[in-house]
Amino acid sequence: MKHAFRTLIQSSILPLVTLCASQLAQAQEFTKAELEMVEKVREHAHNSNLSWQLVESLTTEVGPRLPGTENDKMAVAWAKQKFQQLGFDKVWLEPSKFPEWRRYHESGFILTPSKQPLHLTALGNSISTPKKGLTGEVVLFETFDELKAAPAGSLEGKIAFINYRMNRDIDGNGYGPAVKARNKGAVEAAKKGAIAYMMRSVSTSHHRFAHTGGSHYTKGITKIPATAVANPDADQLARLVALGNPVRVELNIQTEDLGEGTSYNVIGEITGTKYPEQYVLLGSHLDSWDLGTGALDDGAGVALTMAAAKHIADHTQPERSIRVVLFAAEELGLWGAKAYFKHYEKRLGNIVAAAESDFGADVVYAFESNVNAASLPVVRAIAEQLKPLGVKYIRKNEARGGPDLIPLRQTTSAPIFDLHQVGTDYFDYHHTADDTLDKVDPEKLKQNTAAYAVFALMAANAETKMAGK
Amino acid sequence: MKHAFRTLIQSSILPLVTLCASQLAQAQEFTKAELEMVEKVREHAHNSNLSWQLVESLTTEVGPRLPGTENDKMAVAWAKQKFQQLGFDKVWLEPSKFPEWRRYHESGFILTPSKQPLHLTALGNSISTPKKGLTGEVVLFETFDELKAAPAGSLEGKIAFINYRMNRDIDGNGYGPAVKARNKGAVEAAKKGAIAYMMRSVSTSHHRFAHTGGSHYTKGITKIPATAVANPDADQLARLVALGNPVRVELNIQTEDLGEGTSYNVIGEITGTKYPEQYVLLGSHLDSWDLGTGALDDGAGVALTMAAAKHIADHTQPERSIRVVLFAAEELGLWGAKAYFKHYEKRLGNIVAAAESDFGADVVYAFESNVNAASLPVVRAIAEQLKPLGVKYIRKNEARGGPDLIPLRQTTSAPIFDLHQVGTDYFDYHHTADDTLDKVDPEKLKQNTAAYAVFALMAANAETKMAGK
Numbered sequence: 058m059k060h061a062f063r064t065l066i067q068s069s070i071l072p073l074v075t076l077c078a079s080q081l082a083q084a085q086e087f088t089k090a091e092l093e094m095v096e097k098v099r100e101h102a103h104n105s106n107l108s109w110q111l112v113e114s115l116t117t118e119v120g121p122r123l124p125g126t127e128n129d130k131m132a133v134a135w136a137k138q139k140f141q142q143l144g145f146d147k148v149w150l151e152p153s154k155f156p157e158w159r160r161y162h163e164s165g166f167i168l169t170p171s172k173q174p175l176h177l178t179a180l181g182n183s184i185s186t187p188k189k190g191l192t193g194e195v196v197l198f199e200t201f202d203e204l205k206a207a208p209a210g211s212l213e214g215k216i217a218f219i220n221y222r223m224n225r226d227i228d229g230n231g232y233g234p235a236v237k238a239r240n241k242g243a244v245e246a247a248k249k250g251a252i253a254y255m256m257r258s259v260s261t262s263h264h265r266f267a268h269t270g271g272s273h274y275t276k277g278i279t280k281i282p283a284t285a286v287a288n289p290d291a292d293q294l295a296r297l298v299a300l301g302n303p304v305r306v307e308l309n310i311q312t313e314d315l316g317e318g319t320s321y322n323v324i325g326e327i328t329g330t331k332y333p334e335q336y337v338l339l340g341s342h343l344d345s346w347d348l349g350t351g352a353l354d355d356g357a358g359v360a361l362t363m364a365a366a367k368h369i370a371d372h373t374q375p376e377r378s379i380r381v382v383l384f385a386a387e388e389l390g391l392w393g394a395k396a397y398f399k400h401y402e403k404r405l406g407n408i409v410a411a412a413e414s415d416f417g418a419d420v421v422y423a424f425e426s427n428v429n430a431a432s433l434p435v436v437r438a439i440a441e442q443l444k445p446l447g448v449k450y451i452r453k454n455e456a457r458g459g460p461d462l463i464p465l466r467q468t469t470s471a472p473i474f475d476l477h478q479v480g481t482d483y484f485d486y487h488h489t490a491d492d493t494l495d496k497v498d499p500e501k502l503k504q505n506t507a508a509y510a511v512f513a514l515m516a517a518n519a520e521t522k523m524a525g526k
Numbered sequence: 527m528k529h530a531f532r533t534l535i536q537s538s539i540l541p542l543v544t545l546c547a548s549q550l551a552q553a554q555e556f557t558k559a560e561l562e563m564v565e566k567v568r569e570h571a572h573n574s575n576l577s578w579q580l581v582e583s584l585t586t587e588v589g590p591r592l593p594g595t596e597n598d599k600m601a602v603a604w605a606k607q608k609f610q611q612l613g614f615d616k617v618w619l620e621p622s623k624f625p626e627w628r629r630y631h632e633s634g635f636i637l638t639p640s641k642q643p644l645h646l647t648a649l650g651n652s653i654s655t656p657k658k659g660l661t662g663e664v665v666l667f668e669t670f671d672e673l674k675a676a677p678a679g680s681l682e683g684k685i686a687f688i689n690y691r692m693n694r695d696i697d698g699n700g701y702g703p704a705v706k707a708r709n710k711g712a713v714e715a716a717k718k719g720a721i722a723y724m725m726r727s728v729s730t731s732h733h734r735f736a737h738t739g740g741s742h743y744t745k746g747i748t749k750i751p752a753t754a755v756a757n758p759d760a761d762q763l764a765r766l767v768a769l770g771n772p773v774r775v776e777l778n779i780q781t782e783d784l785g786e787g788t789s790y791n792v793i794g795e796i797t798g799t800k801y802p803e804q805y806v807l808l809g810s811h812l813d814s815w816d817l818g819t820g821a822l823d824d825g826a827g828v829a830l831t832m833a834a835a836k837h838i839a840d841h842t843q844p845e846r847s848i849r850v851v852l853f854a855a856e857e858l859g860l861w862g863a864k865a866y867f868k869h870y871e872k873r874l875g876n877i878v879a880a881a882e883s884d885f886g887a888d889v890v891y892a893f894e895s896n897v898n899a900a901s902l903p904v905v906r907a908i909a910e911q912l913k914p915l916g917v918k919y920i921r922k923n924e925a926r927g928g929p930d931l932i933p934l935r936q937t938t939s940a941p942i943f944d945l946h947q948v949g950t951d952y953f954d955y956h957h958t959a960d961d962t963l964d965k966v967d968p969e970k971l972k973q974n975t976a977a978y979a980v981f982a983l984m985a986a987n988a989e990t991k992m993a994g995k
Contacts, residue, residue: 120642173589289962
């Protein structure tokens with residue numbers, strides 16, 4: 058049927074000269090009926106509040122979802138039940154191990170020249186301070202490299218503090234340079250003899266929220282408590298240090314390393330009619346940090362990928378499968394993703410397109426692929442159908458996918474896509490207590506859902522099976 | 527000299543027909559040299575960062591200033607020293623009693639359907655929960671009146687929760703209707719048998735900060751713990767209640783009533799040359815809540831009133847005195863102001879103009895008086911000199927002054943002024959941990975300082991001694 062239609066077009070019922078490249082691509086890859094279906098699904102998704110209902114339910118009824126907690130188990134049960142209620146053809150769990158960690162208490166004070174509370178949070182994986190806390194003098198560094206360059210032993214008994222300011226940008230490109238200090242700051246501070254580590258939050262916010270996130274120790278280097286302070290508190294510390302007198306602070310962090318835990322990737326699939334083993338992978342992660350309710354990170358992603366597939370299934374059964382994977386324990390180190398791509402290591406060629414939504418809930422403004430040349434006509438056709446949603450096409454063909462696709466990229470050259478979201482405000486909320494449902498704009502969430510639905514349906518139905526380069 | 531100049535004008539060196547009313551007022555009340563001095567002081571104040579330096583110093587080196595705390599004592603010492611360093615002619619302290627109260631711990635959790643932290647704060651004056659906290663089912667009311675209308679005994683063992691949403695407005699007029707629930711909510715809840723009280727914060731913020739503030743018990747009514755939750759948490763509670771299942775929460779508030787304490791109004795005066803006993807009163811309050819560093823409430827007011835007087839003194843010695851009064855213990859019930867106006871009860875007629883800056887640090891957009899008819903020419907003249915700062919003149923003549931002028935208004939009909947500030951964002955920060963220095967815009971603070979300097983200098987030098995109506 059599709060071939061017949063394509064032949065019909067090529068035999069010039071439509072004058073070929075009037076077809077632009079993207080229209081040609083569409084005509085080559087999709088039947089007219091298929092394109093009409095794409096439009097129908099797009100409009101439906103763009104007018105549905107299903108994704109809102111899902112993110113509202115997850116963040117309200119479950120709330121924070123730190124891997125291994127009771128809430129994480131509830132989230133797994135929630136996701137499985139929602140997939141089933143939404144009528145996905147297959148729903149299953151796959152286990153994932155991860156290093157389990159808990160935050161029990163965190164407080165801090167500036168002690169000199171006056172006592173003032175510090176708004177701070179333990180970085181993920183941080184050890185505890187002694188039960189009664191610890192006190193020390195703050196030594197300020199502007200950058201991670203400045204701390205690295207400090208002489209050995211120079212921080213003996215001190216508390217190292219990096220005051221690096223993250224840049225605000227639409228694509229969040231300030232995150233990479235800032236996050237170095239989170240990942241390894243405590244290790245570098247310990248090397249110089251520091252008894253604890255503080256950093257300005259990896260955040261663009263001027264509100265008094267501290268930003269948590271993964272941090273890592275190095276074997277052979279003393280573990281010291283690792284914390285981030287809210288940006289107004291970082292400013293306060295910097296002003297006090299600038300006055301020239303010693304600034305002493307008190308930190309009390311109580312956490313626990315619980316060893317290896319188990320959580321679950323929750324997977325729902327709409328099974329393809331023609332090539333069921335081939336599939337479009339729509340990713341997001343089900344876990345969240347414990348401070349907020351994980352609405353932007355990544356409840357929105359969970360909701361919109363589930364809803365996108367459901368909107369497709371409500372209208373048509375795609376030729377290839379659409380698999381929504383809600384990864385486990387992303388925040389603690391992509392553990393669910395590592396388990397998933399390890400488990401399917403020999404069958405990664407079945408993935409015809411992969412994209413992850415894990416950058417909040419602002420609008421998708423651009424679409425980009427990372428595919429071989431033969432797949433580009435499909436990409437152009439998809440881009441054409443995303444245009445009505447205000448999504449532009451970035452031709453660089455260098456998409457990187459979300460964080461949970463890193464293990465995929467490291468294993469094979471998969472066909473990976475970015476549905477780039479506006480991220481200008483994302484790091485105002487990311488990994489803070491302020492990541493709550495009210496930060497999700499229902500209208501923008503609809504646009505995201507529609508974009509994912511268009512992308513998934515077309516990747517599943519394209520004449521060409523897409524592949525990486 | 528002044529009279530000579532006025533006569534000169536009236537004898538038509540300037541053609542009277544071309545003078546507008548406000549120019550006439552200026553000419554009647556001020557010499558040309560005086561008006562030139564006003565311009566000079568205005569420009570100087572508008573270009574000086576003295577007020578910024580003061581608010582930075584107070585909020586950084588002292589920080590939070592809850593009455594009676596070590597920080598409050600530091601603030602009193604800070605203010606006295608600053609007045610002296612700035613060269614005020616007289617600097618003195620006046621004691622004020624107040625009911626001393628401390629906050630030691632506050633935490634809360636939603637318990638069902640899942641455990642989630644609540645961002646909440648004890649209202650000022652709240653009693654403690656039992657040491658291990660208390661738990662109860664939430665009963666939601668939309669308004670204070672709805673709670674008042676609940677049948678007696680209907681909240682036995684329950685936790686009352688008022689979810690009233692404050693309106694955002696330039697003049698903060700949403701505060702009054704919202705604050706009823708803070709003042710007396712716990713009393714009404716206790717009357718119905720509730721074991722604790724929660725309210726949506728009196729705040730326009732969508733960030734996760736709880737808003738504290740004064741609350742009051744009534745003799746004969748059981749005291750129950752009184753708290754406010756951050757607005758996103760109020761939304762979360764409302765969504766959970768709407769699901770129809772019982773919502774249980776846990777609250778743990780540890781506070782202490784320390785009985786009567788003493789703090790100090792700190793007063794600095796620039797002494798008038800001609801009528802030293804008459805004075806312009808520039809008010810603000812030195813204390814703050816303990817959660818933030820009291821930058822907007824009221825560090826900015828302290829800084830800009832001190833700076834305004836200093837800018838005047840740098841250029842001229844006014845005919846009447848300018849007295850800057852940094853009131854004590856405003857947040858706990860205007861205690862410093864009550865003490866001040868009681869102390870000067872018999873000499874309130876010496877106040878020729880009074881204004882308080884206690885509404886943050888956004889620009890002054892309007893000027894309004896509350897004076898007798900004879901004083902209106904002075905008011906018009908001042909308004910004319912405020913125009914270059916973008917300040918309009920509100921002719922209603924119904925100014926109310928800041929909160930610390932309430933005891934003055936209640937005692938006598940004083941000449942009171944409002945330098946109305948834009949308050950659109952004020953209740954995003956007011957009484958929260960997020961009231962920190964970065965919320966003060968240095969440029970807007972300069973405009974405020976200049977407006978206060980113009981007002982104070984002109985009120986001090988006007989030919990007519992202003993009075994209330």
